[in-house]
Amino acid sequence: AQSVSQHNHHVILSEAASLELGCNYSYGGTVNLFWYVQYPGQHLQLLLKYFSGDPLVKGIKGFEAEFIKSKFSFNLRKPSVQWSDTAEYFCAVKWGNEKLTFGTGTRLTIIP
Amino acid sequence: ETGVTQSPTHLIKTRGQQVTLRCSSQSGHNTVSWYQQALGQGPQFIFQYYREEENGRGNFPPRFSGLQFPNYSSELNVNALELDDSALYLCASSALGQGTDTQYFGPGTRLTVL
Numbered sequence: 001a002q003s004v005s006q007h008n009h010h011v012i013l014s015e016a017a018s019l020e021l022g023c024n025y026s027y028g029g030t031v032n033l034f035w036y037v038q039y040p041g042q043h044l045q046l047l048l049k050y051f052s053g054d055p056l057v058k059g060i061k062g063f064e065a066e067f068i069k070s071k072f073s074f075n076l077r078k079p080s081v082q083w084s085d086t087a088e089y090f091c092a093v094k095w096g097n098e099k100l101t102f103g104t105g106t107r108l109t110i111i112p
Numbered sequence: 113e114t115g116v117t118q119s120p121t122h123l124i125k126t127r128g129q130q131v132t133l134r135c136s137s138q139s140g141h142n143t144v145s146w147y148q149q150a151l152g153q154g155p156q157f158i159f160q161y162y163r164e165e166e167n168g169r170g171n172f173p174p175r176f177s178g179l180q181f182p183n184y185s186s187e188l189n190v191n192a193l194e195l196d197d198s199a200l201y202l203c204a205s206s207a208l209g210q211g212t213d214t215q216y217f218g219p220g221t222r223l224t225v226l
Contacts, residue, residue, distance in 0.1 A: 004154075032213065034214070036217075042219075043202075043217050043218060043219040043220060044155070044202065044204075044217040045217075046214060046216065049214055090154050090155070092154075094213065098168075099145075099157040099160065099168050099170060100145070100157060100204075100215060101157070102147075102154030102155045102156070103154050104152075104153055104154045105152075105153070105154050
């Protein structure tokens with residue numbers, strides 16, 4: 001069955017620390033990959049997406065993600081986090097014409 | 113802001129009642145998808161509507177039904193509400209068949225079933 005795993009449920013970092021959030025999906029084939037962010041009290045917003053081409057994708061607010069096909073992974077990174085990055089982060093995968101499948105999310109808390 | 117709007121913002125119902133949630137899609141989008149997000153979980157796909165017809169359904173019972181209108185807005189109806197239906201219901205719009213299928217989400221409707 002199609003599934004998306006985010007193994008880090010809650011991550012706590014200090015400002016200026018580097019961030020990497022893991023995302024793995026169950027099997028290959030043609031995939032579209034997404035990271036969404038949900039700030040406290042706000043709706044889900046698209047951070048970045050990968051459809052094809054360069055596996056290193058740059059998104060908004062200094063975030064980037066790398067698609068590693070052999071590892072079925074699409075990890076999210078940011079070199080230096082800010083307090084305003086405190087939010088819930090969701091990885092989502094779409095296989096071919098199938099529905100969008102979300103991971104369970106990672107809660108990120110940044111300590112000033 | 114994505115341009116996707118949902119109403120109402122919050123709703124409280126009792127078990128056994130019926131509820132209708134509404135969504136207006138972003139301008140230029142022809143597809144609406146509905147998701148259920150339980151507390152502490154990621155959104156779960158309910159179904160998608162494209163050109164007024166259901167275009168895929170997740171693992172939800174038939175008491176979850178929907179409609180899409182000619183202006184691409186949509187409704188989600190839930191009959192015979194159960195306590196476990198308490199969740200945030202998200203609507204997302206996209207432009208299916210136009211090169212990409214990126215979904216843009218509305219703010220959600222928080223449903224509480226007592």
